[in-house]
Amino acid sequence: MLNERELKIAIKLLEAKLPMKIKDLSQDFAVSTRTIKYDLEHVKEWFQHQQIDVYSQPNKGLWVTCNDISRDEALQQLLGDERWRQSPDQNVRLQRILVTLLLSNDYIIANTLAENLQVSRNTILNDMNCVSEYIAPWMIQLERTKRKGYKLIGEELTLRLFLEHLIYTNLTNYEIYQIMTRITADEEEHEQQFLMDATLLSMFKIAERHLKNLYTSATAKLFHQSDLILLLIRITISVVRLDKGQTMKGYRLVNKKLYTDDTSLFILSWMENVLTELELPLLQNEFLYLSGDIAKGTRGIDLTVVTNQLVQYVSAKEGIEYGKDPKLFNSLFAHLSLRLNKGVFNVSEINPFADEIKTNYPELFQNITEACRVYLGLPSIINHDAFISLIALHFLSSFENTFSTKRKVRGLYVCATGGGVARLIKNRVEKDIHDIEIVAYCSIMEVEELCQREKVDLIISVFPIQSQIPVIVVEAIPTKRDVETIREHVKALSQESYSYQYNLPYENQCLLIEDNEQINLEIILKGFEIFHEIITVFPQDIQEERKQALQLHIFLMVHRSYFDKQYDDFLYTNQPISEKHRRDLQTLKDILTRLHVPVQQSELMALLQYLK
Structure with a gap:
């Protein structure tokens, strides 16, 4: 059985297009190369059982060789059975504990949780000390009662949204692919294990089966893939909570005549099929929960006013006049409009940079969270890390483009003629390394003049030239190793001279939505x-x-x-x-x-x- 790091190494090797070096793996996982070498022994043994060869070569790295079918089967094994055979770390244990508590109306004792997770009672007691902090942003409290155990206290909508957040954000790309393939194609059903207990999983399968029966090409025009996944999770949570007698404030049946749009009709038809099989009523508020309209707090909000208020609030807290950047208002207004135009339907989303933004910009993250609480008035709904961090991306982009005083490292590219493929080099280097700007390119005869004129910090040259400015000698078309060498020099120069700040991931540009x-x-x-x-x-x-x-x-x-x-x-x-x-x-x-x-x-x- 692979441990968590070994599992991730195996996945990296299967997904990598180029050989991977032990040094790079040690940096990725923040451990020594000796540790990586030890992990690789187990990884190679696992690949051997899968009849996949692992090759290595000095100065080149490691790679696996197999056909696409074997590669897919190995990934399925790693992301499926192998992933869930692992002993869960504390974060995974906390999430599974919370799912168990969220599905129960009664108190649960530590011994029961310990048996479910196959760990000691002391381990559970230590974990429970972290639960209160974990759930605090969601306005949920952990109630502890002697000789009775633990119970979560909060509004029904808040509890459901937290549960869907736990499930949705822990789905892997492979699991999402499996679900969508089963719905849209005639695929055999695989065993599912994603952060669900037996009750949730059985209800999920029923909902998925009925969705598959209703799904047509027209459905794809009504719903995005992420919407269907979220609806599946919500209908699963809805029927489980209804079965336990927990409704969304009331037992009024839905009046289907009030809804004539295609989206509502599809959801109503799907809900009716699922609930009929389970002998449960089709309630008005359950439909509103699925469609997102249960959070009516967003309906009366003037997003033009709120967007201005968010910008002003964060500006005052950060001491930066973000209001002077018109692009920020446009992009933020469009973002909020798309996310809140259907209540909370579009709020549960995944941002792969959420943890990085929250860690590297804690004050900005907190200020945006407070602003959303004050002006959007939906603290438990919008306080997803992904939602807040996506808003933070707009402010960070505005700061980088408009208010940042940080100067990039100024590079000079020296080639044979000062032309040729210089434009290609500029694009490649600046795309891979965000803290450098190739300000000019020239021939070897013009180096000194341009260094003075353009205030160059770093020379990238195809010739071994002499200069008081740092020189990196590269191939005519820089190799991957050349780019890494440039990156190391740029990082050193940034830290020494420019009060280096963490840079946004390059891909964040595709996350920002413009009107x-x-x-x-x-x-x-x-x-x-x-x-x-x-x-x-x-x-x-x-x-x-x-x-x-x-x-x-x-x-x-x-x-x-x-x-x-x-x-x-x-x-x-x-x-x-x-x-x-x-x-x-x-x-x-x-x-x-x-x-x-x-x-x-x-x-x-x-x-x-x-x-x-």
Whole structure:
């Protein structure tokens, strides 16, 4: 049986496209290389039983070789049976304890929990000391009574939302894939074990079977995959709680005539099939719980006002004027609108960076949590780590793009001619290493001049050149090892010179949601404002036939500036310009600065071409 770290190493080896080095694994798991080597002995034995070969080569690393079918079967084994044969760590034990308590109306003694988890009573007693802290953000209390045991106290909706959060956020990608494959295709049923006791699991299977019977191609247009998974979990929780006599405040039956939209009709039909089989009533509040409308607190909220209040609250707490960044309001408003337009339906979500954000930005995380409690008024519903951390991503992005005073390491790329594949190199290095900016590329003859002019911190060169500035010699197209060497130097320079801060994951850009209509409106208005200002300041310098082209150019320029897609500004040129053009450039720069549209020198040079 593999331990937790060995299991993760085996999964990494199966999923890796390139060989993995022991040094990299030791860094990933924060243990010594000796420990990793010991773990690998067990991992290799496990792969041997699966008839999969593990290869290793000095200076290259380790990798496995097998066909796709064997790889999928091994992953299924690791993420299924092998994962649940492990002795659970404290975090997993806490979650299983909480699931057991959430499903019970009565007190549960420590001995019963110890037997369920196959650990000692003392271990359970130590775990229970951590439960109160674990559930505190959810406004749930742990009640301890001598000779009776433990019980969770809270509102029914709060208890259900916490239970669905525990189940939903612990699903692996493989488990989600299995569920969706069973629903959408004629797949055999595999044993399921994801953080559910026997009662939950049996009800889940019934709900899944009825969903499969109702599922058509039209269903995929009504619900996203994550919505269906969440609905499955909610209907499972609903029937289990109903079976124990716990309803959502009342026994009023649903009036199906009130609902005519396709989404509501599908949910009602599905619920009716499940509840009929289990001989349970179809109650109004149970339908509202499934669809998310039970949290009516969001219905009367003006999200325009609330978004402003959130920004102002966090600004006051952080001492940063986030209100000056219009992009923050647009993205945050769109985010909240999408998440709250159906009550809590879209709130239960997964953010892979939640733990990193909460750990590295605890004050910001806490301030956003407080702001949501005050202005959204749904503390137990919206206080998911994932929900708060996604909001935090908007503020962090705003800080990085608008308010950050941290300067990136300025790199110079030296190649044979100063051209060629330099653009490709810039994109690759800056994408992989977020704290460096390739400010210029040049030939070996121009190094000294550019180092002084561009205030270069690091030289990346295909030649072994001499310089007082740190030099990294790389291949013509940097290899993976070259990129890692650059990363280490950049990290060292950042820590020494720039008060280095934790950077957001590169993928966070795809998590931020923009309101396209608002963005387009902002770009159009800003473009017109700039165009009007320029033709006013330069009435005699712009020919009539060029005005239309200038207006189009300005609109595209604002668009490039907004999405950070401006012209390359690191091409070195010593072409002289006249004194008049120098003054015109400064005037254009002043106009754009005053109107809060940051542009590069190359954009200014392009605008200059429209003037006489």
